[in-house]
Amino acid sequence: MVTYVDAATAPLKNTGAIRLYGADAFEGLRRAGRFAAECLDAVTELARPGVTTEAIDDFVYRFALDRGALPATLNYRGYGKSVCTSLNHVVCHGIPNDKPMRDGDIVNIDVTFVVDGWHGDSSRMYPIGEVKRAAERLIDVTYESLMLGIAAVKPGATTGDIGYAIQTFVEAERCSVVRDFCGHGIGRLFHDTPNILHYGIPGEGVELRPGMVFTIEPMVNLGRPHVKVLADGWTAVTRDRSLSAQFEHMVGVTETGCEIFTLSPKGLHKPPYRI
Numbered sequence: 001m002v003t004y005v006d007a008a009t010a011p012l013k014n015t016g017a018i019r020l021y022g023a024d025a026f027e028g029l030r031r032a033g034r035f036a037a038e039c040l041d042a043v044t045e046l047a048r049p050g051v052t053t054e055a056i057d058d059f060v061y062r063f064a065l066d067r068g069a070l071p072a073t074l075n076y077r078g079y080g081k082s083v084c085t086s087l088n089h090v091v092c093h094g095i096p097n098d099k100p101m102r103d104g105d106i107v108n109i110d111v112t113f114v115v116d117g118w119h120g121d122s123s124r125m126y127p128i129g130e131v132k133r134a135a136e137r138l139i140d141v142t143y144e145s146l147m148l149g150i151a152a153v154k155p156g157a158t159t160g161d162i163g164y165a166i167q168t169f170v171e172a173e174r175c176s177v178v179r180d181f182c183g184h185g186i187g188r189l190f191h192d193t194p195n196i197l198h199y200g201i202p203g204e205g206v207e208l209r210p211g212m213v214f215t216i217e218p219m220v221n222l223g224r225p226h227v228k229v230l231a232d233g234w235t236a237v238t239r240d241r242s243l244s245a246q247f248e249h250m251v252g253v254t255e256t257g258c259e260i261f262t263l264s265p266k267g268l269h270k271p272p273y274r275i
Contacts, residue, residue: 020211032120033261039063041266044273047126049103053085057096072112084110091219091227091236091244103129108246119186122262123248127271141173142220142245143270149216153258157208163200166218178219180227185214208253217248
């Protein structure tokens with residue numbers, strides 16, 4: 001049985017109940033989401049050959065602290081960085097390091113900030129220099145799958161509708177959806193109920209209600225969907241070493257559809273980014 005609770009009166013821990021947020025909370029989530037989007041806009045100039053992912057991590061850390069926010073990933077369950085940087089065949093949770101990115105790489109940059117107690121969570125793909133057409137196509141398919149998933153969000157729909165919209169498009173494009181990771185509820189907690197699977201059956205799963213807030217963040221592989229986590233306990237890679245891509249938005253269910261909290265203020269939603 002699914003339980004829905006008023007977020008304003010619910011305890012600040014994941015109890016398994018789905019929180020429904022009001023207008024004041026949506027305003028806080030807008031600010032946090034915009035902050036994440038502004039950071040990803042600013043990171044665009046760093047996404048070039050010769051730059052290290054460690055340099056991106058340093059930039060994100062300073063971006064947050066200079067503006068009175070906190071990077072949510074820093075020291076989260078032992079994670080030691082302010083951002084996740086997932087390069088090429090890394091599916092998610094790539095750890096920044098001092099190795100320079102090379103021409104032809106693709107990288108997902110995933111940021112989450114705490115702004116006045118609210119979380120803002122988003123990620124985008126960045127091509128590094130000139131990338132191969134297969135990588136460009138993977139990025140395009142992944143972005144379109146995200147937007148199709150978002151289009152399925154409305155009161156009375158289900159989480160299965162979101163997953164189905166993503167899965168059917170991705171598989172029709174001869175790519176695969178990663179099943180080991182999913183989107184999640186978010187608000188004052190970083191990770192909350194419900195889980196948002198990126199595959200599914202129409203009409204199944206949790207019913208969407210106004211006030212629900214969650215991320216949608218499909219991970220799409222050029223090869224097979226299987227992944228493994230490396231010995232560091234974080235870095236997830238494709239088992240067949242195929243390229244992987246991901247985009248992420250944070251959305252809130254409204255009375256008529258949904259609101260995307262993490263839209264780019266500069267219109268830098270997907271590559272190629274013109275700055």
